[in-house]
Amino acid sequence: MRNPLKRLALSALLLTLIFGVSHADQGFRDPTRPYTARIAGATPAPRFVVNAIIISSDRRVAIVNGRRVGIGGSVGSATVVAIEKHQLILEVDGKRITANLHDGTARR
Numbered sequence: 001m002r003n004p005l006k007r008l009a010l011s012a013l014l015l016t017l018i019f020g021v022s023h024a025d026q027g028f029r030d031p032t033r034p035y036t037a038r039i040a041g042a043t044p045a046p047r048f049v050v051n052a053i054i055i056s057s058d059r060r061v062a063i064v065n066g067r068r069v070g071i072g073g074s075v076g077s078a079t080v081v082a083i084e085k086h087q088l089i090l091e092v093d094g095k096r097i098t099a100n101l102h103d104g105t106a107r108r
Helices: 004-022
Strands: 050-055 060-064 067-070 078-083 087-092 095-100
Touching: 050 087, 060 078, 067 078
Parallel strands: none
Antiparallel strands: 050 060, 060 067, 078 087, 087 095
């Protein structure tokens, strides 16, 4: 390239590309994604999906997150306290949580 103007334009283009690529992932939030608030140090609540509840005269069993569990059994960090007709009562860190059949919600 003998034309200094072309050389200058090409150099400016290369510097722009290099600068843009090196600063592309600086932790900027995507403006097209919905905003979700996060609390520092907070851990998300465990999700318990009760898929089925089986109650017979001699035992009570529930399918939670795809696993079979009985009273006194554990699901992750939770312990099953009671199995009722349409809900499961769990204890997590000393707190009782009610997980309803099929809807995946847990209430304290």
